[in-house]
Structures are given as C-alpha cells and as structure tokens.
Amino acid sequence: AQKITQTQPGMFVQEKEAVTLDCTYDTSDQSYGLFWYKQPSSGEMIFLIYQGSYDEQNATEGRYSLNFQKARKSANLVISASQLGDSAMYFCAMRGGRDSKLIFGQGTTLQVKP
Amino acid sequence: EAGVAQSPRYKIIEKRQSVAFWCNPISGHATLYWYQQILGQGPKLLIQFQNNGVVDDSQLPKDRFSAERLKGVDSTLKIQPAKLEDSAVYLCASSFGQLNTEAFFGQGTRLTVV
Numbered sequence: 001a002q003k004i005t006q007t008q009p010g011m012f013v014q015e016k017e018a019v020t021l022d023c024t025y026d027t028s029d030q031s032y033g034l035f036w037y038k039q040p041s042s043g044e045m046i047f048l049i050y051q052g053s054y055d056e057q058n059a060t061e062g063r064y065s066l067n068f069q070k071a072r073k074s075a076n077l078v079i080s081a082s083q084l085g086d087s088a089m090y091f092c093a094m095r096g097g098r099d100s101k102l103i104f105g106q107g108t109t110l111q112v113k114p
Numbered sequence: 115e116a117g118v119a120q121s122p123r124y125k126i127i128e129k130r131q132s133v134a135f136w137c138n139p140i141s142g143h144a145t146l147y148w149y150q151q152i153l154g155q156g157p158k159l160l161i162q163f164q165n166n167g168v169v170d171d172s173q174l175p176k177d178r179f180s181a182e183r184l185k186g187v188d189s190t191l192k193i194q195p196a197k198l199e200d201s202a203v204y205l206c207a208s209s210f211g212q213l214n215t216e217a218f219f220g221q222g223t224r225l226t227v228v
Contacts, residue, residue: 100212
C-alpha cells in the first residue's frame, strides 16, 4: 500500500528566507512519481513540481526544488527566497502502482512573515 | 486550454437529503479522480476512473456514495442520503494518467450538510 506522510502541520518562515517542507513516502513500487501542490486560502490546487523515481537529478522549478533521497524515501520541498504570496497549504502527493493511483499527504501550512 | 470544470461551487443541504456534483475534465484526459477534502486535511481519494471504467473505489462509502463517468468524459458524484460528516470540499481532477503527468484540479464544490 502507498502512503505519504507530512509531519509538519505548520511552519513559519521569514520573508526572503528559504524553507524546507518535509515529505516521506512508502511504496513497494519501483516506478512512481512524486508531486507537490500548493493550496492557497482560495482553495485551488496548484501544481508546483514533479520528481520521477528514476530521475537522478533533483527537480527544480524556479524558486522550488525537490530534495529527493530515494533510499530514505523522502521528497522534501525547498522554497528559496520566500515571498508573502507563498503563504498557503502545501501537499506532497505520489502516483504509483498498476492503477497510477494519486494519493496525498496531510499537508503543511506555511506562513511567511514580513 | 479550458481547465477542469465543476458545478455547483457551493451547496447546502439538510442531512438525509441527496446531492449530486458534476465534473467536466480537460479534453483528452483519460484519468479522472474525485477527492473529498475535509477542512484542514489532505484530499482523500474517493474514486478513480480510467476512461469510463473504475480503477479504484476502495475509499468510497458505497452505501451512500456513487459515481459514474459515462462515455469516458463527464462524471457525476452522488451522495444519498447525506450525513453531517459529509461536509467537505469535493475536488475533481483529471490527467493523462501516466506516472509523470500532473493532475489538474477543478475549483471544487463546497458541501455543507446541516
């Protein structure tokens, strides 16, 4: 069975600083994908970044990077130079298995302080 | 490109009433997901369709929830009868289905059961 765990219910970061949001996962699949989504207070789900299980390089998208440690089954999101607009809930998700089921973690609420 | 469309945006019903939600995925997306998101929690997968077939409904409370995806395009999710604990946002998402493709989400339907 697949499982995603996000252990930080809430995080604070100072504007312009970097922050790391933790995500660990569990799966018996060899091939899987890891995703991060942002959900502002408006409720929309915004895709941020993707990492494939066979990708050797860590994924980066602008100020977002994914610290992928396959042996530790972790896929932490790093946001550099935090902005006030980054305040939102962040979800780690995994797709895998024969059916490509997409499951989500519990989320981390990030608040950026001015 | 049009996004995932959902309706209605908001719905208030009394317990024991029935309600239906509609979702129109992005054109060409074979995979369609319905999620239940309770306030402050991560999205919980209720059902996943591949074209018009169900590939996972293990967390769908089948005694009261039903879903269909006729002709592999639009989908409806129904609750009958509703309970107070069904109050949540119901999110529809679609994707091409491969492991490395992100899912796109609709705006969601906020259901309040009173």
